[in-house]
Amino acid sequence: MGRAADRRRFLKFLVSSPLFAFGAPGGRSALAEAVQAAERDGPKRALIASANDALNVFDFELVARQTLPPAHYGYLATGVDDDATLQANRTGFSKFQIRARRLVDVSRIDTSIDLFGTTWKTPIVLAPVGSQKAFHADGEIASARAAGARGHLLILSTGSTTSVESVTSAWGGPIWYQLYPTDTWRITQALVKRAERAGCPVLVLTVDLPVGRNTETEARFAKSDTRQCASCHQPGWAGYFRRKPMFDGLDLSGVSLLAPGLTWEFVRRLRDITKTRLVLKGIETREDAELAVRHGVDGIIVSNHGGRAQESGRGTIECLPEVVDAVQGKLPVLIDGGFRRGTDVFKALALGARAVCIGRPYIWGLAAFGQSGVDKVLDILTREFALMMRQVGATSVGKIDRGFITTSVR
Numbered sequence: 001m002g003r004a005a006d007r008r009r010f011l012k013f014l015v016s017s018p019l020f021a022f023g024a025p026g027g028r029s030a031l032a033e034a035v036q037a038a039e040r041d042g043p044k045r046a047l048i049a050s051a052n053d054a055l056n057v058f059d060f061e062l063v064a065r066q067t068l069p070p071a072h073y074g075y076l077a078t079g080v081d082d083d084a085t086l087q088a089n090r091t092g093f094s095k096f097q098i099r100a101r102r103l104v105d106v107s108r109i110d111t112s113i114d115l116f117g118t119t120w121k122t123p124i125v126l127a128p129v130g131s132q133k134a135f136h137a138d139g140e141i142a143s144a145r146a147a148g149a150r151g152h153l154l155i156l157s158t159g160s161t162t163s164v165e166s167v168t169s170a171w172g173g174p175i176w177y178q179l180y181p182t183d184t185w186r187i188t189q190a191l192v193k194r195a196e197r198a199g200c201p202v203l204v205l206t207v208d209l210p211v212g213r214n215t216e217t218e219a220r221f222a223k224s225d226t227r228q229c230a231s232c233h234q235p236g237w238a239g240y241f242r243r244k245p246m247f248d249g250l251d252l253s254g255v256s257l258l259a260p261g262l263t264w265e266f267v268r269r270l271r272d273i274t275k276t277r278l279v280l281k282g283i284e285t286r287e288d289a290e291l292a293v294r295h296g297v298d299g300i301i302v303s304n305h306g307g308r309a310q311e312s313g314r315g316t317i318e319c320l321p322e323v324v325d326a327v328q329g330k331l332p333v334l335i336d337g338g339f340r341r342g343t344d345v346f347k348a349l350a351l352g353a354r355a356v357c358i359g360r361p362y363i364w365g366l367a368a369f370g371q372s373g374v375d376k377v378l379d380i381l382t383r384e385f386a387l388m389m390r391q392v393g394a395t396s397v398g399k400i401d402r403g404f405i406t407t408s409v410r
Helices: 002-016 027-041 058-067 070-077 084-095 139-150 164-171 185-197 216-223 236-242 264-273 286-294 316-327 342-350 360-369 371-392
Strands: 113-115 118-120 124-126 176-179 202-206 277-283 299-302 333-336 355-358
Touching (some): 058 070, 058 360, 070 216, 084 316, 084 342, 124 371, 139 360, 139 371, 176 185, 185 264, 264 277, 277 286, 286 316, 299 316, 316 333, 316 342, 342 355, 342 371, 360 371
Parallel strands (some): 124 355, 176 202, 277 299, 299 333, 333 355
16 A cells, blocks of 8 residues: 555656656656556556446446557547646546535435437436447447447447448437538538438537647557558548448548538538537537527537547536526537546536536447446446435436535635
8 A cells, every 4th residue: 555655646746847748758648647547546456357347437448448459549548739638627527516415305316307308317428439440349339239228318420430320220219410510511411411311310510620630649559559550541531431331422532521611600501401400519618609509509518529629728517617607598508528427427417517428438338348338337427426416415407506516625
């Protein structure tokens, strides 16, 4: 125990040292990650042998890191630049504390929520994550089966390695579809119409990644990967689209997934061509939330792409209050970014989010054990969230409000 404590103190000293701000592989972000791992893991942490052995979602991260090829793990783990925003998504939760109420009958609680007239068993949603077959051979099918069996909403990525039709079938009903607009309107139209034909009732337009990004952590992991990857990864967008079935049959000559000309005019055009609900994913400010309301969108997901869009240094949980205040209840606000515990989910709902989207945790589960890993991740987070509701005296999601939250300095 003494050695573990000494190691944590030493790592904290290194992180605070200016010597490691530059030059060291990964810089300060890599050391900060090591500190977090030391604090979290403790001296007796070991790899789990099955999904049922997991005590929390971090147990799956350890197995995923060992199981995945370095380049694939790096793609999953990376933020941008120094990974400061990636870290802020986690550290931001510590700025909000929970105020528990006592002497409330919590023998029965209700974790369900309503989104656009549909009732979901919990507010925990599977966020869109592309290329899931890079993490497990069953890819999006395993995730969909786990989510469907437990009644969790799933949002499918444009960059999925499985078609929307197959994922809808695996889930057992309608799912939401996340749209990368590309830089070509006819491709956008084709993707939207295909999602509509598949029965997707909600279109989620990602607006936080119109240009490229600087994923240094991913690049460092890729350099350590000695496999020959040319058969799967060919250069340019043509190589990317080749393994993405949502683009099958489309003329992709000169098409890029990025859309540097993306503006509010695009949102208006998209609104005009679809009868589905339209949600914007990637809103972080009061000003943009107000514009979203003005442009007639149906919902917002507060998101910074899991810390992998731009290096704002700001966690999504810190952005949430101003967005909620700006929309004034006129449309539902969801959130993603750094959610790892049921307490995280509770804090977001108390700050006004209608639902919480998780990304990396269920992919850790997928990479580690396939569908059973995703099953267990959802079970753990749901159990932790329900336990927190009981512990603080919230008998239904509708009764969770800002009265349960304080930001006082401890």
